[in-house]
Amino acid sequence: MxxxxxxxxxxxxxxxxxxxxxxxxxxxxxxxxxxxxxxxxxxxxxxxxxxxxxxxxxxxxxxxxxxxxxxxxxxxxPTCPELLDALAVERARITTSIDRLAAARDVLDRLIQAGPAAGDQS
DNA sequence: ATTCTTACA
DNA sequence: TGTAAGGA
CATH class of the missing domain: 1.10.1660.10 (Multidrug-efflux Transporter Regulator; Chain: A; Domain 2)
Structure with missing residues (x-):
């Protein structure tokens, strides 16, 4: 194509x-x-x-x-074993990012007066 | 009509 | 990344 x-x-x-x-x-x-x-x-x-x-x-x-x-x-x-180290670094960075996003969401939740930060997939 | 490369008020 | 120019 x-x-x-x-x-x-x-x-x-x-x-x-x-x-x-x-x-x-x-x-x-x-x-x-x-x-x-x-x-x-x-x-x-x-x-x-x-x-x-x-x-x-x-x-x-x-x-x-x-x-x-x-x-x-x-x-x-299967992943290339030589890259496992680098992948772990990226994974850790993503985890940090998720935490940052969760913190931002909490701020919004408090602004919206919404309750549980865990049940909001709708 | 599409895509290609190069370049940037 | 969008978009314009100038060709093929």
Whole structure:
């Protein structure tokens, strides 16, 4: 598929996809026309990239992790042992981030006069 | 119509 | 990241 189709299916923009490529996150093939060509598995890859980016990982960290994620798998099973250390660091940072968000939510809860900070998924 | 690269009021 | 320019 070409860039616009991948963008649509993965919920992003061609601009972002070119940026990911520039950062070494994607290696699309090139058509004779010069247009980028992505295989269907790229949809899953892009979703992983977005998930990781939203979690605060930088592109270089994602570039290391990505090749450790098997095709089309939703749940990550095997990880590259050499990266466990770096992954633990990212995990800790995410935990810190979650705590920060929870603190912000508490402030809002008190402002909204809402009670339990635990039962609000609706 | 689409995509490509480069660049920035 | 958006967007414009200038080509293919």
């Amino acid at each position: 070409r860039i616009s189709e991948l963008a649509r299916e993965a919920g992003t923009t061609p601009r972002a996809l070119r940026y990911y490529e520039e950062q070494g996150l994607l290696r699309p093939a090139r058509l004779a026309s010069g247009y980028r060509h992505y295989d269907p598995q790229a949809v899953g890859t892009v979703r992983h990239i977005q998930l990781l980016l939203s979690a605060g990982l930088n592109t270089s960290a994602i570039a290391e992790i990505l090749p450790c994620i098997p095709d089309g798998v939703t749940v990550l099973a």
